[in-house]
Amino acid sequence: MVLRAFNIIALVIAALAFSSAAEAKSLKSGGLNAGNPTSVPYGWIDFCGRHSEECDVAQLPAAEVALSSKAYRALDMVNVQVNAFIEPVSNLEHWGTVLDHWDYPTDGKGDCKIYALYKRKLLMNMGYPRQALLMTVVKDLQGNGHAILTVKTTKGDLVLDNLTDDIRSPGETGYGFIKRQSQENPNIWLSLSDNSAAQASAQ
Secondary structure, eight states: HHHHHHHHHHHHHHHHHOOOOGGSSOOOOOEEEEEEEEOOOOOHHHHHHHHHHHSOEEEEEEOOOOOOOOHHHHHHHHHHHHHHSSOOHHHHHHSSEEEEEEEOOOTTTEEHHHHHHHHHHHHHHHOOOGGEEEEEEEETTTSSSEEEEHHHHHHHEEEETTTEEEEEEHHEEEEEEEEEOOSSSTTOEEEEHHHHHHHHHOO
16 A cells, blocks of 8 residues: 555656646636634544544644646646545445544545545645645535545635546535635634635626
8 A cells, every 4th residue: 555655656746747738727716715613524533533643733824835837737646646546435335334434545445535635645745735735525516425625725726526537626616615624723624615606606
């Protein structure tokens, strides 16, 4: 598993030397408005109980990814490679429990939370700031709970999603945004509203 993880990172680094068709994609500007503190997902609390090093961390000032061509290609490659690397299985099938279980893909399998956590970890390992890589809970197009990784950038929020290899803005997903981690403290979660979707509906 460690070797496979390093292979993914190596592929990402190698890809930075080449232009990407995805880089030319015109992303709609927009972002998510963070509201008041809200309940912390049970899965994150459980994850912290098993990975205290990920959660027992200092509070840091909010930060964004400077969205250069190089940074965009890194986000794109991590999204594509992790989506290909993990075999999708349901929480019940994988862990044998209906309780929400968040973890890393130690066996190469998992549901949406495992994809998002692994993308977050790989990007942090590459030097991107933790404060810009935020676990996020949404309602998908069928109204079901779903987890994604949102990335705060200098050009707006971007969504990394296991259901598509395309990087999208929040307004392009059609999702209902519920809550995500605070930029300053990953153990505080904030309610969300989609500013880009609100702008689109007002036009």
